[in-house]
Amino acid sequence: MLIFDQVHYYYRKGQPLLASVSFEIQEGEFVAIVGGNGSGKSTLARLMNGLLQPREGEVRLGHLSTRNTDDLIKIREQVGLVFQSPDDQFITTSVLDEVVFGLENLRVPREEMSVRVKQALRAVQMEDYAEAMPHKLSGGQKQRTAIASILAMRPRILVFDEATSMLDPQGRSQVLSVMHELHRQGMTIIHITHHMDEVLEAERVLLLNGGAIAFDGTPPELFRTGTLADHPLDQPFAVRLQHALGLNTGLKADWKEMIRTQWPTS
């Protein structure tokens, strides 16, 4: 559904950041994207909804192309981006207005707007904060408001660009649970992160390195194959624990369940 076809990108000529990157993400997938600093992860996110245009190649959403300016609005309605610092994107004085703003720009009729806003705030469990000022919220609440303002536009794909990296532990777990709930409801989730524990919870992981996709597979494959040794990434806690105990099967993101099921019984 979301297709990167031989995509090249550079900020400076002669210094390619992405070189011939091709992959497809199917509807309803939960894909993590990892890589060292400067590997092009955020650029990839911005190419997904046409904030950036490929220098060569094409980014397509179904039959729409980010190269085609007539398609751009449709693509941006369908591919929502959640950034690291929600503070940077708040422009109104209440959570409600923040969610309404995007819909007003899309000229959504009033009655429908009200339904969508309610649904979006409920999806991120922020219904009780509709009148609150965004700047006075906790980190997790701010990020959930940012997600609601995108959800109201009814996207099919949500791209999280290190959206959990600045949050305290509680905020992080709130945002992650929203992400997984949306995925259960059928949304395509693309999660760019440095937290390998979060990667283990994805269905698929893309590893970016030197402008190319260095790995495309399931998280257990990535962590089992030793691929990580060549990259500035670490192993999730569950994998380190497996190594410490000499286990080599039954890797689970929920390491507590992993230990419970493999605990020697006599």
Added chain:
Amino acid sequence: MAYELKQVSVSLAGREVLRDISCTLQEGKWISIIGPTGAGKSTFAKVIKGLIPAYKGEYTLHRQPLPGDSKGRMKAVREIGYVFQYPEQQIFETTVYKELTFGPKMLGHSRGRIEEALEPVLRQVGLPAEILSASPLVLSGGQKRRVAIASVLITDPKLLILDEPTAGLDPLSRQALLQMLREWQQANHRTVLFISHQMEDVAEYSDEVMVFHEGQLLGHSDPGTLFMKNTEILRRAGLPLPEPVQLLRLVEELSGRTIEVDSCRERDIFDKVRLVWEARGLHHDE
């Protein structure tokens, strides 16, 4: 040598953001500060650095009361280094050399002292000497972060405040930076205030941990006591136990016995857990 606060409170825009804080920050310690967003962690660090004038209570710097006026607070400002979140965003000079020498020049360090400090500080943060003539604009994100931190280290701070210094870094860069800063702190017997949301980093690196919640200091102890004994404090602050400690608790529950561990570091807990696991006599391979 110590930094001491007695019943310090701070109000900002009519809201009390720090309430009745009393504490002593001893020289030569790595002190981590944890707490949820809005708990008062950064405000506390700014009081220590002397950036916030209007506070109630007393601030004693090396047994001398620190006056609250701007001149009085300069003593704290001068001897304390502050690495803000995303410090590379405040780089403004045209070369790394100018960036690194700006701070010590402003503090009145002699030219000779500054020149002598350049090479060691670059080595400390793992950057080559050739980088001095480069424009900060052409550096990678990780290099910029190191230049920004070097520009604080070169002022030779007695106390270094690190406000989430690893945010946005990939895992290996994060570990390398923390190890480098820990080595600097120990080799020079300096004090570090480390603000972090990563409980595992806090368990790994700290000599002491301070827990903030809604403007109050709920606890101040060594990490072992906080994470293994006084866990009620963490619960009140809405913070999780570090994962290795959670593992220890789970294994205690499964084995039905208490496991004694002196440290809350991952490798020490893994060693203990492995022994308990193996003592069950049923290694998964067998």
